[in-house]
Amino acid sequence: MSVNELFNKFHEIASSPKEQLDTYLAQGKEVVACVPIYTPEEIIHSMGMVPFGAWGADMEVKEAKRYFPAFICSIMQSILELGMTGAYNGVSAIVIPSLCDSLKCLGQNWKYAVKDIPFIPMTYPQNRNNEVGKAFCRASYEKVIQDLEATTNTKFSEEALSNSIAVYNEHNKVMREFSEVCSKYSFISASQRSDVFKSAYFMLKEEHSSLLKQLLEEIKSMPKEETKKVKIVTSGILADSKSLLEIFDNNDMQIVADDIAHESRQYRIDITEKGSSLDALAEKFSNMENCSVLYDADKKRVEFILDLVKKHEAQGVVVLMTKFCDPEEFDLVPIMRACKEEGIQFVQIEVDRQMVNYEQAKTMIQTFKEML
Amino acid sequence: MSEQVQKPKYTPDPNSAKYKLNEITVKHYREVQEAKDRGEKIGWCASNFPQEIFQTLGIKVCYPENQAAAIAARGAGEKMCNVSEADGYSNDICAYARISLAYMKVKDAPEQNMPQPDFVLCCNNICNCMIKWYENIAKELNIPMILIDIPFNPDYEVSDSQVAYVKGQFLAAIKQLEEITGKKWSEKRFKEVMEISNRTSRAWLEATSYTKYTPSPLNGFDLLNHMAVAVCARGTIEAAEAFETLLEEYKQAVIDGTSTFRAEEKYRIMFEGIACWPHLRVTATGLKSRGINMVATIYADAFGFIYNDFDGLIRAYCNVPNAMNLEHARDKREAIIKKTSAEGLLVHTNRSCKLWSGFMYEMSRQIGEHCDIPVASFDGDQADPRNFSEAQYETRVQGLSEIMDANKEGK
Numbered sequence: 001m002s003v004n005e006l007f008n009k010f011h012e013i014a015s016s017p018k019e020q021l022d023t024y025l026a027q028g029k030e031v032v033a034c035v036p037i038y039t040p041e042e043i044i045h046s047m048g049m050v051p052f053g054a055w056g057a058d059m060e061v062k063e064a065k066r067y068f069p070a071f072i073c074s075i076m077q078s079i080l081e082l083g084m085t086g087a088y089n090g091v092s093a094i095v096i097p098s099l100c101d102s103l104k105c106l107g108q109n110w111k112y113a114v115k116d117i118p119f120i121p122m123t124y125p126q127n128r129n130n131e132v133g134k135a136f137c138r139a140s141y142e143k144v145i146q147d148l149e150a151t152t153n154t155k156f157s158e159e160a161l162s163n164s165i166a167v168y169n170e171h172n173k174v175m176r177e178f179s180e181v182c183s184k185y186s187f188i189s190a191s192q193r194s195d196v197f198k199s200a201y202f203m204l205k206e207e208h209s210s211l212l213k214q215l216l217e218e219i220k221s222m223p224k225e226e227t228k229k230v231k232i233v234t235s236g237i238l239a240d241s242k243s244l245l246e247i248f249d250n251n252d253m254q255i256v257a258d259d260i261a262h263e264s265r266q267y268r269i270d271i272t273e274k275g276s277s278l279d280a281l282a283e284k285f286s287n288m289e290n291c292s293v294l295y296d297a298d299k300k301r302v303e304f305i306l307d308l309v310k311k312h313e314a315q316g317v318v319v320l321m322t323k324f325c326d327p328e329e330f331d332l333v334p335i336m337r338a339c340k341e342e343g344i345q346f347v348q349i350e351v352d353r354q355m356v357n358y359e360q361a362k363t364m365i366q367t368f369k370e371m372l
Numbered sequence: 373m374s375e376q377v378q379k380p381k382y383t384p385d386p387n388s389a390k391y392k393l394n395e396i397t398v399k400h401y402r403e404v405q406e407a408k409d410r411g412e413k414i415g416w417c418a419s420n421f422p423q424e425i426f427q428t429l430g431i432k433v434c435y436p437e438n439q440a441a442a443i444a445a446r447g448a449g450e451k452m453c454n455v456s457e458a459d460g461y462s463n464d465i466c467a468y469a470r471i472s473l474a475y476m477k478v479k480d481a482p483e484q485n486m487p488q489p490d491f492v493l494c495c496n497n498i499c500n501c502m503i504k505w506y507e508n509i510a511k512e513l514n515i516p517m518i519l520i521d522i523p524f525n526p527d528y529e530v531s532d533s534q535v536a537y538v539k540g541q542f543l544a545a546i547k548q549l550e551e552i553t554g555k556k557w558s559e560k561r562f563k564e565v566m567e568i569s570n571r572t573s574r575a576w577l578e579a580t581s582y583t584k585y586t587p588s589p590l591n592g593f594d595l596l597n598h599m600a601v602a603v604c605a606r607g608t609i610e611a612a613e614a615f616e617t618l619l620e621e622y623k624q625a626v627i628d629g630t631s632t633f634r635a636e637e638k639y640r641i642m643f644e645g646i647a648c649w650p651h652l653r654v655t656a657t658g659l660k661s662r663g664i665n666m667v668a669t670i671y672a673d674a675f676g677f678i679y680n681d682f683d684g685l686i687r688a689y690c691n692v693p694n695a696m697n698l699e700h701a702r703d704k705r706e707a708i709i710k711k712t713s714a715e716g717l718l719v720h721t722n723r724s725c726k727l728w729s730g731f732m733y734e735m736s737r738q739i740g741e742h743c744d745i746p747v748a749s750f751d752g753d754q755a756d757p758r759n760f761s762e763a764q765y766e767t768r769v770q771g772l773s774e775i776m777d778a779n780k781e782g783k
Contacts, residue, residue, distance in 0.1 A: 066733065067731070067733055067734055068730060068733070069721050069729050069730070069732075069733070071464060071723055071726065071729075072726060072730050098523060098524045098526065099500070100500055101499050101500050101501055101726040101727035101730065102726050102730055104500075104524040104727055104730070104731075105726065105727065105730025105731045106730075107526060108697060108698040108730075108731040108734070108735075109730075109731050109734055111698070112698075112734050113734075121526030121527075123523045123524070123525075123526060123534075124523075125521055125523070125537060126496065126500075126503060126519060126521035126523070127519055127520075127521045127537075127541055130540070130544070131540070132536065132537050132539075132540025132541060132544075133521075133537065133540075135533070135536065135537065136533055136534065136536070136537035139531070139533030139537075140533075143531075292504075293500075295503055295507070295519055295521070296507060297507055297510050297511070297516075297517040297519070298511070299507060299508075299511045321462075323464070324464050324726075326462075326464065326465050326466070326501055326504065326726065327500070327504050329461065329462040329464060329465050330461075330465065330469075330501075330504035330505065330507070330508055331504070332460060332461075332462070333459060333460040333461055333508065334508065334511055334512075336460050337460075
């Protein structure tokens with residue numbers, strides 16, 4: 001397939017999660033929905049099931065309003081709405097972590113709003129990089145395994161987990177490579193970049209890696225080009241709104257790196273296997289950093305974003321602020337200050353899954369570009 | 373020429389619980405300031421951080437949540453929120469956090485001052501928002517942060533693995549605090565502090581349980597004032613004695629048939645959620661004018677920690693109301709409603725508190741059905757006055773009282 005054909009394929013998958021879900025179900029596979037920001041997908045995969053991303057959708061929320069007040073973010077609202085309106089029919093269970101206060105509420109509401117899809121909680125430790133934290137993380141994984149075995153027709157084995165870890169490490173590697181390639185080949189649009197990241201949630205990772213490797217090979221055979229676009233780093237929870245990505249593309253903006261939870265934050269850390277695979281998985285979580293929902297007293301995330309800017313010679317930072325996401329709202333202030341101190345251009349655009357009018361965002365991005 | 377009649381100056385009885393409790397709060401803030409002035413390291417502390425740690429070590433701390441509530445109740449919530457919003461903090465963020473972050477910057481609020489921290493003690497058993505708030509303080513002031521992570525428990529019971537995790541952090545926090553302050557841990561003192569804390573909690577819980585009497589010997593809103601002592605002085609003899617005095621007063625009031633609820637108690641309700649501090653008078657009057665007394669609240673339980681040993685202490689901190697799953701939280705409330713014969717439930721949908729409000733619609737529906745009582749809710753905020761409408765509050769409370777009235781007539 002050509003580069004365009006491959007990008008079209010990623011676009012097709014990213015745009016049709018329901019078809020992807022139905023295809024896996026038709027193949028007789030069990031599917032488990034995985035809610036942001038992190039879930040132990042490797043465990044689900046190792047048990048022969050398809051971990052399927054559930055990050056909500058750009059839509060009007062109606063039914064979920066019976067459970068959530070208006071000031072809970074639209075990611076939670078739309079996940080519940082999709083569950084209540086049957087979009088996840090056929091899914092064997094949903095894993096919901098409790099990494100922010102709204103996620104805690106989503107899990108509790110899910111039990112009553114979507115009774116036919118069992119809720120499996122995943123409780124991560126915040127004090128994660130020490131022995132008690134790792135032990136608790138492992139115990140939480142064991143509880144997830146126990147819940148998965150109780151609700152699906154599957155069994156867990158350390159050996160299978162070890163194989164899945166290899167699949168996930170490989171996928172991390174190709175995703176990181178793709179992000180780097182996007183910084184070097186400016187013809188890749190923001191929309192195409194997003195399709196690759198988004199489609200990863202609706203495919204088995206080995207399938208996604210395989211398709212992405214083809215794409216990378218095709219792109220790398222092309223001559224490198226001098227970019228004339230404006231290089232930016234994006235930060236936030238989500239950046240998959242087509243209307244918003246179009247504004248980036250229409251304004252010749254090139255995403256050279258991201259700190260988006262739905263994108264690169266997922267692929268930063270690999271799993272190093274030493275001894276038990278489950279311990280290795282807990283070890284991975286203990287090493288995760290630079291994320292608004294992971295305890296970070298030193299706010300290392302701020303430096304991390306500055307480093308991304310420097311490393312990729314970006315001209316500015318665009319924060320896509322999910323409305324009502326307080327972990328991101330708290331981090332915004334130190335990020336904004338640090339950018340100012342370093343002379344890095346910065347803009348914050350409030351985004352929402354129920355957003356229909358992008359005029360304000362368009363004006364802000366145009367103004368931001370002019371300032372650069 | 374008529375002589376002007378001077379109203380005698382109100383002098384509270386120094387033996388009364390009200391006087392003692394007020395003195396404890398005043399002394400609490402004074403002592404932290406004195407410690408700071410002596411050059412001791414003092415902390416800012418989350419309301420449900422295990423106070424046994426710093427009480428044992430003899431370290432003074434103050435509570436940004438209490439301070440924010442006091443500032444909001446005394447009318448400066450909006451002013452302080454504006455300061456942090458001007459710095460880039462979204463007005464969607466918890467108003468306690470916005471007030472606290474503003475105070476960290478301006479360092480002066482006549483409504484309630486307290487010294488600046490040398491470290492922060494955080495515990496997220498009430499919400500994860502605490503972590504982000506304290507991270508920002510620690511980063512901004514370049515001071516150490518100690519976090520005891522007590523995760524939201526999705527199960528009904530606290531697991532052994534959670535106890536082990538929290539216990540490990542508890543021990544690590546002691547070491548960190550010893551290093552920061554140079555003070556030394558004493559097992560003997562720890563035992564004493566645990567005993568005192570239990571004594572205080574027992575008196576607090578027993579006193580608050582007196583709302584079970586009809587009529588109640590107290591106006592439920594009194595508890596909102598007394599709660600400050602349950603938060604900031606649980607591990608002190610003075611607090612234990614003051615709550616024991618309060619308990620005696622309630623006992624006597626039941627015998628005498630008196631009450632601090634200065635109206636005829638026509639209806640008894642549970643009030644759900646943090647108080648609407650900037651509109652305390654309006655919310656209290658809206659109830660009292662209709663003869664509605666708040667006799668049930670989860671508040672009391674939130675700051676009463678009863679345990680027998682170290683493991684029990686850890687479990688108690690894992691079992692605070694906001695760390696519980698819906699079923700456990702619901703059952704606790706239903707038990708309180710039954711014990712106090714509450715006839716209605718008034719829910720504060722608190723814009724500042726995503727966790728408290730985020731599954732309250734479903735939980736209050738279930739409570740209403742199981743206890744066969746009407747439920748009404750109103751929109752408000754614990755500290756930002758802009759998120760409350762008096763007209764909506766009045767309408768909702770009126771509606772609730774009408775249903776309670778109809779229920780009484782039907783019975």
